[in-house]
Amino acid sequence: MLLRLGRVPSLVVSSAETAREILKTQDLNFCSRSSLLTLKRLSYNFLDVAFSPHSEYWREMRRIFVQELMSTKRVHSFAPVRGEEVANMVDSISKSCACSMRPVDLTEGGAIRVTLADVAVHVDIDGSNIAYGLIAFGKSYQGRKFDGGKFLEVLYEVAVVLGTFSASDFYPSSRIAWAVDMITGLKGAIVMVWAMTELARKPELMKKAQEEIRTSVGNKGNYVEEGDLNQLHYLKMIVKETLRMHPPGPLLAPRECMNQCKVNGYDISPGTRVMVNVWAIGRNPEYWDNPDEFYPERFEGSIIDYNGQHFEFLPFGGGRRICPGMTMGVLSVELALANLLYCFDWKLPNGMNVEDIDMDEGAGLTIHKKSPLFLVPIKYNF
Numbered sequence: 575m576l577l578r579l580g581r582v583p584s585l586v587v588s589s590a591e592t593a594r595e596i597l598k599t600q601d602l603n604f605c606s607r608s609s610l611l612t613l614k615r616l617s618y619n620f621l622d623v624a625f626s627p628h629s630e631y632w633r634e635m636r637r638i639f640v641q642e643l644m645s646t647k648r649v650h651s652f653a654p655v656r657g658e659e660v661a662n663m664v665d666s667i668s669k670s671c672a673c674s675m676r677p678v679d680l681t682e683g684g685a686i687r688v689t690l691a692d693v694a695v696h697v698d699i700d701g702s703n704i705a706y707g708l709i710a711f712g713k714s715y716q717g718r719k720f721d722g723g724k725f726l727e728v729l730y731e732v733a734v735v736l737g738t739f740s741a742s743d744f745y746p747s748s749r750i751a752w753a754v755d756m757i758t759g760l761k762g763a764i765v766m767v768w769a770m771t772e773l774a775r776k777p778e779l780m781k782k783a784q785e786e787i788r789t790s791v792g793n794k795g796n797y798v799e800e801g802d803l804n805q806l807h808y809l810k811m812i813v814k815e816t817l818r819m820h821p822p823g824p825l826l827a828p829r830e831c832m833n834q835c836k837v838n839g840y841d842i843s844p845g846t847r848v849m850v851n852v853w854a855i856g857r858n859p860e861y862w863d864n865p866d867e868f869y870p871e872r873f874e875g876s877i878i879d880y881n882g883q884h885f886e887f888l889p890f891g892g893g894r895r896i897c898p899g900m901t902m903g904v905l906s907v908e909l910a911l912a913n914l915l916y917c918f919d920w921k922l923p924n925g926m927n928v929e930d931i932d933m934d935e936g937a938g939l940t941i942h943k944k945s946p947l948f949l950v951p952i953k954y955n956f
């Protein structure tokens with residue numbers, strides 16, 4: 575579908591077959607990003623990886639990012655940081671359920687977001703020479719006190735201000751939200767919230783996941799550790815199913831066509847903005863049975879994965895611009911979700927029924943839950 579948004583010809587791709595054409599067969603024609611003014615300023619004239627147009631500079635930056643920061647070895651070396659943050663999250667929820675049956679807010683600003691933002695920011699900033707001290711966020715920053723919450727606050731504020739002044743974006747604030755998510759990896763918060771929302775609507779699935787985790791991990795410690803995750807097949811299916819139904823980047827990050835080419839017989843001009851609608855593809859009945867049903871079992875014995883090779887399931891995109899933080903993002907989500915399910919039973923607040931859970935999605939280029947998710951945690955004791 576070709577739309578003209580302002581003066582920008584914008585191509586929306588909504589089938590797995592055409593997504594393959596864009597992200598694989600003709601990836602070299604479509605692996606640039608649009609040069610939006612807001613992003614240009616936010617990224618100091620595209621000095622980043624995510625928004626930089628295709629160039630020698632981007633190739634080199636991405637190579638460094640992938641090899642030095644996001645290699646499997648490096649991501650695993652951050653395990654203690656993730657463990658510490660997840661423990662903080664569990665402890666803070668434990669405190670609130672020790673005193674009362676008070677519901678906790680699991681959405682933005684709530685326990686989950688803080689945890690994953692901290693983990694992601696550790697890693698993001700660690701990439702530069704400012705370095706590894708930051709891994710212990712809140713502790714030291716080249717000898718100075720570093721306040722992670724404040725840092726995020728400032729980042730958001732700058733983003734919003736830039737969004738306000740830009741005339742060139744058609745969705746200023748949401749595009750900026752995407753930018754901030756991209757920089758900080760906040761999309762992992764989004765996934766956690768949807769996973770808990772879907773499980774709250776289907777208590778039998780939540781119970782099944784809890785049984786798997788509690789049986790497999792037993793009572794050897796207070797938390798699920800990263801080494802335990804390999805055994806948790808059902809949990810992994812829940813994360814996949816959440817990414818299918820609620821991909822945090824429903825249109826990926828907009829690409830830009832670099833060369834005159836043909837897609838499905840149509841002429842596409844250089845400069846055309848390209849959005850791959852992975853949300854629609856993930857809910858297309860041609861590829862998925864009962865696509866609107868949250869049914870993690872559909873991944874049982876299936877080879878479909880989010881590695882960019884299965885074009886009906888593209889939560890991390892594909893081709894040269896595929897998300898380089900995939901391993902890190904999935905690990906963080908799996909670990910945090912496993913701990914929420916291992917350490918607590920979850921109930922709906924008094925007077926609330928499953929049908930009352932609001933599934934509305936916030937508008938924008940990232941799809942977050944519009945209203946907060948309040949659940950009552952009950953500490954589980956072996």
Ligand code: HEM
Pocket residue numbers: 623624625636694697698756758759761762765821822823826827828889890891892893894895896897898899900902903904907
């Ligand atoms: C569950 C969590 C995450 C999801 C669902 C996600 C999703 C995405 C998507 C859809 C894209 C666009 C891909 C494309 O255009 O084909 C992307 C790009 C990117 N992501 Fe992620 N991401 C996640 C976590 C992370 C984390 C933790 C980091 C870094 C620490 C990260 C860093 C990036 C970067 C740098 C890009 C731009 C790559 C480029 O343009 O070359 N992401 N991500």
